[in-house]
Amino acid sequence: MRRYSDIFPLVLFGGLMGLLGIGKSIYEDAAKAWVLGRFSQWGYGTEAANVMSGFVQLTPALGGAAVIIWFLHSYIRRQFESAHLAFDRKLQIPAGDYGHYQAYLVVVNTSPTEKLLNCRCEIVELRDDEGELIETHIGLRTKNQADKSTQGRFNLDQGAEKEVPLFDIDQSNDDGLGVINADGREITLPHGIYTAKIHGYGDRGIADELVVRLNTSNCEFIICPDTLRAGSKAPRSGVSVAAPTRNLRG
Structure with a gap:
């Protein structure tokens, strides 16, 4: 040519x-x-x-x-x-096997031309099945920051995505739910059903919000119905898919 x-x-x-x-x-x-x-x-x-x-x-x-x-x-x-940093609303089944699973979200830079700097995600509210507040403002990290001394803040290239781990599930312990965070805190909870309101912030645009529910008895990980309307900001269409039944407690 x-x-x-x-x-x-x-x-x-x-x-x-x-x-x-x-x-x-x-x-x-x-x-x-x-x-x-x-x-x-x-x-x-x-x-x-x-x-x-x-x-x-x-x-x-x-x-x-x-x-x-x-x-x-x-x-x-x-x-x-526009929400340049957005959560992918097509949730994945918690990854893992042999009684150890990890639930995570994916954040996407929806802009095809602008790189995002100094992004962060946090669990604004974590509640149990009764609606009782457990923790607030839990800073999260990306999957690639697991072994790094500095965690929480990250950059995101144009159209790129990153995995943000939320929970570790261990069937061998009664207090087998661990909340993964960037603050170095050890947050462990008994098995049950938990709801987390999560915010994602870029260096520009409005913050994206997602509310997810995790049932540790069968690894069901879904988006709460009242937040499905926010899917218009998502970079890809589709709603959450529950995981197949997994008996974690024997």
Whole structure:
């Protein structure tokens, strides 16, 4: 395939600007002649005709400026309101075998052009099956940060994704649910059903929110129904899929 010259875009731009200049000149001359002719027919003087022709000539510039302002406003609003960091709402079955499983989420940079810096995720609220609050603001880490001294903050390339572990399930212990966190805290809980509200933050855009429920008796890991409406912000379609039944307690 033949490659075009490096100055090809400049030639196109110069030609376009030349055509616009010619079109502007033709419009101004035609508008001025039309206004002068009309005002002469209506009995107005030359000075009034010149003033009115000036307003007519400004009309395209004012219209173009209004369109540009509207476009910039819409673009900037979309950039700031869009959730660049979003949770993938197609949950995976907790990974593992032989009585040891790990439940995790996937976060995605939904922007195809902008790299996200200084991202973070946290469990804002962790509740038991009775709705009792257990913990708040538990900082999370990515899977790749497991053996690193600095955890919690991460970068995300354009269109890339990262796994964020949430819970470790160990069937050999009564207190076999561990909450994976970036703070070095040991948070262990008995087997049961737990609900976690999770926020994901990028360095721009609004925070994404997801509420998940984990049943350690059968490894059912799903999105709570009241958050399915937020799926419009997800980068991929689909709802959560519950895991097949696993008897963790023998």
